[in-house]
Amino acid sequence: MTGASEQAQSVQTDDAAQHTGGFRASFDVTTERGGQSYGEMVEQVRTFMDKVRYASPTPDLADEVIDDLKKLNAKLDTMLVDEWTSPSGTRIDLPSRGNITLPPYEILDGGPEGVEATVTFRRFHLGGNGVAHGGHVAIAFDDLGGMAAALKLGGVARTGYLTVHYRSLTPLETPLAIRTWVERFEGRKYFVRGTLYDGDRLCAEMEALFIALKPGQA
Numbered sequence: 001m002t003g004a005s006e007q008a009q010s011v012q013t014d015d016a017a018q019h020t021g022g023f024r025a026s027f028d029v030t031t032e033r034g035g036q037s038y039g040e041m042v043e044q045v046r047t048f049m050d051k052v053r054y055a056s057p058t059p060d061l062a063d064e065v066i067d068d069l070k071k072l073n074a075k076l077d078t079m080l081v082d083e084w085t086s087p088s089g090t091r092i093d094l095p096s097r098g099n100i101t102l103p104p105y106e107i108l109d110g111g112p113e114g115v116e117a118t119v120t121f122r123r124f125h126l127g128g129n130g131v132a133h134g135g136h137v138a139i140a141f142d143d144l145g146g147m148a149a150a151l152k153l154g155g156v157a158r159t160g161y162l163t164v165h166y167r168s169l170t171p172l173e174t175p176l177a178i179r180t181w182v183e184r185f186e187g188r189k190y191f192v193r194g195t196l197y198d199g200d201r202l203c204a205e206m207e208a209l210f211i212a213l214k215p216g217q218a
């Protein structure tokens with residue numbers, strides 16, 4: 001089986017959408033790419049990943065699952081597109097904009113004043129002893145901190161640094177309140193803060209620097 005990066009893209013993409021700087025030439029926001037079942041497809045894969053984290057299959061069952069996965073991978077091989085035209089990351093109607101690599105979050109409010117969201121770490125995000133892996137907490141802060149910077153500056157920023165203070169354990173399968181906001185900015189430097197709460201209990205805090213990209217900068 002080859003990885004996606006080794007596979008030829010099988011679907012023609014629009015030249016006008018090609019990358020000319022920043023994460024994307026322009027940030028695409030869609031609700032249609034991938035069709036109406038794309039969100040449920042992502043959800044089923046997330047559920048599968050949750051089960052893989054806890055499953056202890058017999059060798060026979062593992063072989064069966066491998067066969068099934070090979071068939072599914074072959075199906076998706078017929079529809080691979082480039083980063084700029086994939087639905088993933090652009091579907092604002094779906095949790096985490098349809099990006100399966102992010103912990104699923106739902107935006108409650110977002111604008112120049114900051115972003116409020118609910119994030120749920122899944123069984124797949126287990127670190128140990130029943131609670132979330134700290135790296136996954138940092139991913140949530142990175143994406144939503146980047147979003148707060150983007151909404152403040154009206155453009156794209158990259159993370160310069162990101163520090164997470166883990167204040168108490170972060171539970172799995174529990175909707176948590178996550179908030180990010182730009183505390184101040186100096187030129188291209190956006191200093192972003194964040195909090196993650198389970199009810200009244202502070203699980204983690206974040207402080208980060210996001211740097212606005214210059215025109216044409218990757």
Ligand SMILES: CCCCCCCCCCCCCCCC(=O)SCCNC(=O)CCNC(=O)[C@H](O)C(C)(C)COP(=O)(O)OP(=O)(O)OC[C@H]1O[C@@H](n2cnc3c(N)ncnc32)[C@H](O)[C@@H]1OP(=O)(O)O
Pocket residue numbers: 027092107110142143144145146147150151157158159160161187188189209211213214217218
């Ligand atoms: C509701 C729907 C709406 C949708 C709405 C769209 C939302 C969409 C959200 C997407 C959200 C994705 C969010 C993921 C964001 C990543 O995860 S990005 C990936 C991780 N980050 C990276 O890979 C960055 C790697 N680093 C770099 O590429 C370059 O260092 C950078 C960041 C582009 C900066 O390089 P540069 O442009 O040459 O700038 P440089 O002159 O070095 O630095 C600029 C200033 O920052 C300072 N600086 C730079 N780095 C540091 C540092 N580490 N510490 C302290 N100071 C620093 C410099 O000292 C300098 O300061 P001044 O001298 O101006 O005072």
